[in-house]
Amino acid sequence: MNAAPDLNPFRPTKQRQVMLEELAKANHPTACELYERVRLRLHRIGLGTIYRNLELMAASGIILKLEVGGSQKRYDAQTEPHYHIRCSRCGLVENIDMHVIQNVIAAASRKTAYNIIGHHIEFTGECPKCQRKARNACLEQERSFV
Amino acid sequence: MNAAPDLNPFRPTKQRQVMLEELAKANHPTACELYERVRLRLHRIGLGTIYRNLELMAASGIILKLEVGGSQKRYDAQTEPHYHIRCSRCGLVENIDMHVIQNVIAAASRKTAYNIIGHHIEFTGECPKCQRKARNACLEQERSFV
DNA sequence: CTGCATGCAAACCGTTTGCATCCCC
C-alpha cells in the first residue's frame, strides 16, 4: 500500500520559520530588507531562498505580495484585505486603518466587462518623520538668511 | 542686459513631439511599448531617450507615471486623476470610468499623521479577452474528454 | 556658439534560475 502523498507542499524548514517570524515583526519589508533581518539569525541564508520562499508563500496565500508603487516589491504578513499609505520621500509603507470600501468593487463591476478579482487603494504622502525633516531643513535655511 | 533665462525646461524636439503623440494614441504603454511605436516613425531613436524624456515629462506634470502593479512602469497621457483596472492574466491596463472618490482622502487624513498628497485605486481582474480565452480553453478540454 | 538633447553602450539593481549539495521525512 502506498503512503498518502504529502498534500501540503510546504516543508517547515528553519529558514521558512525564521522568515515568517521576521516578516511578522517587520513593516512591509522588501525582499532585501527581510534578507538582512533573517541573516542576523541564519547567517548562511541566500537571497535566492528568500525570493523563492516569498513567492511560494504568496502563491499559497500564507502571506501577501504587495503590488505597490516603487521599484521593489514588498511583502506583508497580514493577509486580510486592507489599504496602504506610502511615503513619497522615504518609501516607507504602512497599513492604513480604514475599512475596505465594500461598494467600490460593485461600482467597478458595473463599469467594466472585467471579471474583478480584487482592488487596492494606495495613498501617498509624507510620513511624520519626513515632514519633520523637511520642517527642520526649512528652519535651517531661514536661519542662514539672517 | 541679460536675456531672460529660458523658464521652460522643455525643448520641443522631434523625438519629444512624436513621443507625446504616440503616448496619446497608446493605452498606458510601458517604456518599451512606447519605444516600439516611436521607432516606427524615428528609427534611430534610443531607449535611453525614451526613459529620459518620460521621466522629465512626468516630473513636469505633462504626463503621468503610473505606479501600478507588475514589473514595468506604465505611462499615461491623461493627467487628471482617475483609476485603473489591470488584467491579472495579460497585464493590460485600462482606465476605469469612475468618479474619483472625494471622501477617501478626507477619511485617510483623519486616520494618519501623513500629509496626504494623492491616492490611486487599482482594480485587478480578467479582461474580456482573457475571459474568452479561458472559456475556450475550457471547452477545448471538455471536448477532449468525449 | 553654447548648452541641452540624442544615440549608443556599458553599468546598475532587483529578481530569477541552474546546479551541486544538504537535510527533512
Add this chain to the structure above:
DNA sequence: GGGGATGCAAACGGTTTGCATGCAG
C-alpha cells in the same frame, strides 16, 4: 534513501547613466 530545499553564482529584464556627437535657440 529520495525528493524537496538550500547556498551560491551566473543570468536576466528593466532602467539608469556616461560620454561623444548632434542640433535647436
